[in-house]
Amino acid sequence: MTAVWITVVAVGLATMAIKAAGTLLLGGRTLPPRAQSALEHLAPALLAALVVTQALGGSGGGFAIDARLAGLAAATVALLLRAPLLLVITVAAATAAAVRAFA
């Protein structure tokens, strides 16, 4: 429980500081274009890593292949069909649940 609250407070304070930093620190200056461009690429790099680790990661590390992969495949199809976020997540969960129920 303590670890949870430390995480919540630390992430909250850090995020609030990051969001406020731009307007508080900008003194008519901008970041060098390369630094700015690199930061813009942080989100896709991290999100892709999260897809991989959440779909394939085992508890405690390593790989674990299970129904999550079927859910991710169904989510990919839903995304290609331009389904909204809620439907994409629902399809993934329903597919994984169905695979677990019938496998």
Place this chain on the structure above:
Amino acid sequence: MSRRQRAPVAPGYRDGVRAALPIGIAAFAFGVSFGVLARSAGMGRLAPVVMSLTTFAGSAQFAAASILAAGGGMATAVAAAVLLNLRYGPMGLSAATSLAGPWWLRALTAQLMVDESWAIAQRDEGRIDRHLLVGAGLLLLVGWVGGTAVGAVAGNLVADPASLGLDAAFPALFLALLAGQLAPRETQRTESRTGSERPRVVSRGASWVKERSRLLAAVGGALIALALMPVAGPGIPIIAASVACLIGARRS
């Protein structure tokens, strides 16, 4: 009235609320799933709600909760969440000149900046509209925090998250958010040759290059994570994958 004003009437807070309404419904549903998943990750009922109110950033919260659930440790969870939220640094810089008032009001307004409110508030020439940002941000905050509370409280009605496939919701969610990152940015309409001065405003050609390099960053991040997963603990592959963002530092 300024001649340079394009719209006959400047947008107000209500316009921001209205523009964010469809995505606010999704934020509510998304908040419910965060509440449920955070509860199942052992975060209790209050902590997820406090986190939604203070952090107010979906992917970072899901990342932190899932790393805690996977036994990755709080340092890893905080680091991954903070790395995910570092994008608010440059977004905050781009919004800086559009915010008004004393320092504490500007800092407070910046808290309403999330991907969706920031995107809705985009105006021409890389500026953002403060009223749209506040209106959209407030609606998304209410939906997100309210959804989290509903999910966290109703979480104990849910039997087994895995049997409902809720663990598959995590990668699906991140894939959907990633697809949003890789999609063409329709808000970048304005042609400009001064890309170094206003990095958010790029020509169509430069925009295409940026989309491709975002895709390269995503592929790089996935490969780094895959390579490290067998040898490193949970969360570490995600942090290491951030190195892939350096793809964006190439000469463009």
